[in-house]
Amino acid sequence: MGNICSDGCFGMLGGGGKQASELKACREELKKLIDDINCHPILVRLAWHDSGTYDQRIKDWPARGGANGAIRFDPEMNMGANAGLAKARGYLEDIQKKHPSVSWADLIQLASATAIEMAGGPKIDMKYGRVSVTSPSECVGPKSREGFGGNAGLPDAKPPFGCGASSAPEHLRNVFGKKMGFTDQEIVAISGAHTIGRVFKERSGACPFGYTDAAASKYTKSTCVARKDNKPKIGMAGGAAWTKNWLTFDNSYYTKYKDAMEDSDLMWFPTDQALHEDPVFKPFFQKYAEDQSAFFADYAKAHKKLSELGAKWEPAGGFKI
Ligand code: HEM
Numbered sequence: 001m002g003n004i005c006s007d008g009c010f011g012m013l014g015g016g017g018k019q020a021s022e023l024k025a026c027r028e029e030l031k032k033l034i035d036d037i038n039c040h041p042i043l044v045r046l047a048w049h050d051s052g053t054y055d056q057r058i059k060d061w062p063a064r065g066g067a068n069g070a071i072r073f074d075p076e077m078n079m080g081a082n083a084g085l086a087k088a089r090g091y092l093e094d095i096q097k098k099h100p101s102v103s104w105a106d107l108i109q110l111a112s113a114t115a116i117e118m119a120g121g122p123k124i125d126m127k128y129g130r131v132s133v134t135s136p137s138e139c140v141g142p143k144s145r146e147g148f149g150g151n152a153g154l155p156d157a158k159p160p161f162g163c164g165a166s167s168a169p170e171h172l173r174n175v176f177g178k179k180m181g182f183t184d185q186e187i188v189a190i191s192g193a194h195t196i197g198r199v200f201k202e203r204s205g206a207c208p209f210g211y212t213d214a215a216a217s218k219y220t221k222s223t224c225v226a227r228k229d230n231k232p233k234i235g236m237a238g239g240a241a242w243t244k245n246w247l248t249f250d251n252s253y254y255t256k257y258k259d260a261m262e263d264s265d266l267m268w269f270p271t272d273q274a275l276h277e278d279p280v281f282k283p284f285f286q287k288y289a290e291d292q293s294a295f296f297a298d299y300a301k302a303h304k305k306l307s308e309l310g311a312k313w314e315p316a317g318g319f320k321i
Pocket of ligand 1: 041042044045048083084087108155156157158172190193194198199200201203204205206238269271306
C-alpha cells in the first residue's frame, strides 16, 4: 500500500507554517492583479521559462536549472527566449517585497497556477517550498545545455532549430523529452497552454503584430472580448494569439486549429503543427479536441510536473497550501 503521506501531510499538518499563510496572502494579491490587468498569459510564460532551463542529464542544483527563481536575474532574463518577461517579473516584485518569506521560485509558480485557474482552466495540485537561487552567478548559461545552441535549451517556434533537429517533432522531443523528461503525451498536453496568450513582434519577433491597437490583430484590439466572463477588457492591446478567446483556458487550441492555420490574424507555429501531424502526437491532440475534461486532467498533471522540475524543497517534499 502506498504511503498516503508522501507529499500531502505537510499540508494537512499545517507544514510550511508562516510560508503557507504568506503564500495564501500572495494568492489573493495575484488574483486581484490578474483580474485587473489581464496578465494571465505572461505569468504562465514566466513560470514555464523558469522551469524550462531544466536538464535531467545534470544532477547538481542549481546547475540542473528548473523552478528555482533564476529567471529573475539578468543573466537568464536577458536570454533571447525571455524577451518581454521582465514585465512579469516587475508585477511579482511588489508582491514579493511584501512577503519576503515566500521564495521567488514559489511565487513564480503560484502566479502561473493561479493564472490558469482564473482563465477557467483546471485546478492544479501544486506544492510549495521551492528553494530560490540567491545570486546571478547561480543562473545557467545560454549555451550550457549539451546539444542546444542557446537559450539553455528552451524551444524555438520555427526552424532553424537550435538543437539541429531537421523537423519540429524532433525538436519538441529533444527539448521536452531528452532534456526535460516529458513523454509524447505530456508534450501534447502542456502545449495546450497556448490556448491563452499572444505573440509580439517586439518580443519573440515571431509575428508581424505588435504593440498598440494600430499594430494589433483582429482579435487583440482593446475593444475585443477574450475573457471567459466576457468582461470587455484585455489589458494591453496588440500582438496575435493562437485562439480568438485567448484569455480563456479551454480546449479551443485543439478544436480550432484549422482556424488558426487559415486565418492570418491567428498564430500557428511549426511546433504547434507538429502536434496534429506527427503520428504519435496526433491521437493525443485528437483526444483533447474531443474531450475537454481529458485535456484539463492531463494538462493539470503536466503543469504540476513542469512546476516542480529541478526544484530543491524546504521542507523536503514540500507542502500544500
Ligand atoms: C512547444 C514549444 C513552445 C514554443 C516553441 C513556444 C513559443 C512561444 C512563443 C514564440 C511565444 C510568443 C512570445 C512573445 O512574442 O511574447 C509564446 C508565448 C507563450 N507561451 Fe509558448 N512556446 C512553447 C511551449 C509553451 C509551454 C510548454 C507553455 C506553458 C506551459 C507556453 C506558454 C506560453 C504562453 C502562456 C504564452 C503567451 C505569453 C503572453 O501572452 O505574454 N509555451 N510561446
